[in-house]
Amino acid sequence: MGTTPRELAGAACSAPGPLNHLSGIVYDAPNINGFADVHLAEGLAKALGIDAVFLDRDTVMAAIGEGVAGAAKGVRDFVYVTISTGIGGALVSGGRMLRGVSNIAGEIGHWPVALEGPRCGCGSYGCVESLAAGRFLAEAYGVDDAARVYAAAASGDSRAVAILARAEAALGNLAITLVNGLNPSLIVIGGSIAEHEPAHTLEPMRRAIDTRAFRVAADAVRLVPPGLGRDVGMLGAVISARERLAGRGEWFL
Numbered sequence: 493m494g495t496t497p498r499e500l501a502g503a504a505c506s507a508p509g510p511l512n513h514l515s516g517i518v519y520d521a522p523n524i525n526g527f528a529d530v531h532l533a534e535g536l537a538k539a540l541g542i543d544a545v546f547l548d549r550d551t552v553m554a555a556i557g558e559g560v561a562g563a564a565k566g567v568r569d570f571v572y573v574t575i576s577t578g579i580g581g582a583l584v585s586g587g588r589m590l591r592g593v594s595n596i597a598g599e600i601g602h603w604p605v606a607l608e609g610p611r612c613g614c615g616s617y618g619c620v621e622s623l624a625a626g627r628f629l630a631e632a633y634g635v636d637d638a639a640r641v642y643a644a645a646a647s648g649d650s651r652a653v654a655i656l657a658r659a660e661a662a663l664g665n666l667a668i669t670l671v672n673g674l675n676p677s678l679i680v681i682g683g684s685i686a687e688h689e690p691a692h693t694l695e696p697m698r699r700a701i702d703t704r705a706f707r708v709a710a711d712a713v714r715l716v717p718p719g720l721g722r723d724v725g726m727l728g729a730v731i732s733a734r735e736r737l738a739g740r741g742e743w744f745l
């Protein structure tokens with residue numbers, strides 16, 4: 493409001509991955525047709541007339557926000573998970589963001605959790621996203637909004653109940669993979685579906701961890717909603733830009 497681009501120190505853009513956060517290029521977003529090899533940071537920098545535009549995955553920015561000022565403040569081993577239209581995440585281990593060699597690490601929506609299942613937007617099948625994300629729940633039930641699947645299940649519709657049972661089992665498998673694979677002390681679960689349907693998301697994940705993960709790892713971990721609330725993505729982007737401008741981005745690179 494009243495601010496011109498000239499007065500901005502920098503800007504951040506959170507985008508669906510996979511993407512390269514250093515070159516600012518989105519490789520290929522499975523949920524957005526035709527959004528491939530987009531030089532997003534460069535385009536935004538030109539449009540805004542400023543140099544410092546920082547691109548990162550929406551979930552990575554949310555994790556940075558949670559790590560700096562939210563539920564994971566001061567926590568060195570944590571996972572951020574979003575359960576929304578899609579499923580994604582970001583992994584922080586020993587105080588560093590796990591990026592992998594191509595910045596794909598943390599694309600946990602595309603971890604397979606079933607031996608078969610619907611074809612996923614990424615080209616694979618059995619991904620937790622294709623079994624438990626809002627877009628796929630709606631598709632499986634034949635409606636345009638996952639909220640209608642939850643409403644139908646609440647009124648006892650057996651087909652909706654079965655779709656949600658499958659989604660909960662998939663989320664349980666994801667939770668165990670995260671706990672046994674990474675041994676975090678905190679899992680922050682954001683996203684609109686997690687926010688509105690904790691009994692169908694956080695609760696089955698907690699139950700799966702309690703009953704099936706390694707005891708020592710299960711005892712060490714807590715599952716919580718984001719400390720920054722529903723604006724975690726946007727606040728995370730602002731905090732992430734501030735960190736990178738201040739030269740503290742290395743902590744997360």
Ligand SMILES: [Zn+2]
Nearest residue numbers: 602612614619
């Ligand atoms: Zn997938």
